[in-house]
Amino acid sequence: MLRVEELSHSFLNGNETTAVLQQISFNVHKGEMIALLGSSGSGKSTLLNLMAGLMKPTEGQIYISDHNIVEMSENRLAEFRRKHIGFIFQAYELISHLTVRENVELPLVFQSIHPSIRKKKSLALLEQVGIPDKAELFPSQLSGGQQQRVSIARSLITEPSVIFADEPTGNLDTKTEDEIISILKHLNQTMKTTFIIVTHEREVAAQTEKIITLRDGFLVTEQEAAQDQLQAGGILIEN
Known part of the structure; x- marks a missing residue:
């Protein structure tokens, strides 16, 4: 469903080139829920932006549902993102002057979907995330957890290939x-939606089907990741 091949990325700062990602390759199957785990500076945010089509890599290819997004024009890529990619943000990114329902519906507005269809789909998704009674409230009237539920519902409204x-x-x-x-996890299992969760928290990553670990721009093996975890816990590892 998602395939990353020999992906590398560097940033140019003046005359200096800084390598952020180096030779990253992995596959994500349809309906999987995986974690992209790494500490600050590991390159996971850059990798997320590349996979989501928000940046172009220095080298390598990215396929989503057999579409090579690296080779797409900016206009084609923008259209592809609207239809095939959903986002859930740490800071929720809800629009304060829109109601909960209107926030969830917003991606369909850009697709010129009829208002009655938008409303029906948004209310069904709010039911799925457990806040159907909050539909006509505004984000400021919700707790952080409730706002994130709205963000989740919004990410699903276009039935994307990957979130x-x-x-x-x-x-x-x-x-x-x-x-x-x-x-x-419930949405992943019931709707068969593919989720890629970017996190620095091992407790969150451990609840997914598969963990892809980044360290200093490289993928690390399961054994290396386990060693990192032990060292983080203060346990000395002998060679």
Whole structure:
């Protein structure tokens, strides 16, 4: 469903080139829920932006549903994102003057979908995420966890091929974090939607089917990731 091949990316700062990602390759199957795990500076945010078509890589290819997004023009890519890619943000990114229902419907407005269809789909999704009674409220009237539920519903409204969740629990307390992850897992299982969750939290990553770990711009093996985890816990590893 999503295929990353020999992906590398560098940033030019004056006369200096800084390599951020180097020779990244992996596959994500349709309906999988995976975690992209890495600490700050590991390159995971850059990789997310590349996979979502928000940036062009220095080298390599990215396929979503057999479409090579690297080779698309900017106009074609923008249209592709609207139809095939959903986003869940750490900071929710809801529009304050729109109601909950209107926020969820917004991606369909850009596709010129009839208002009655938009309303029906948005209310059904708000039911799915457990806040059907909040449809006519405004974001400021909701808790952080409820706002994230709205963001989740909005990401699903276009029935995308893949949803990228960028630190979706980063602003939430532990209890609410567990609730949000449970919702994502339920939606993944019932709607067969592919989720890629970008996180620095091992507890969040551990609840997904597969973990892809980045360190300093490189993919690391499961053994190396396990060693990192042990070292982070203060356990000495002998060679």
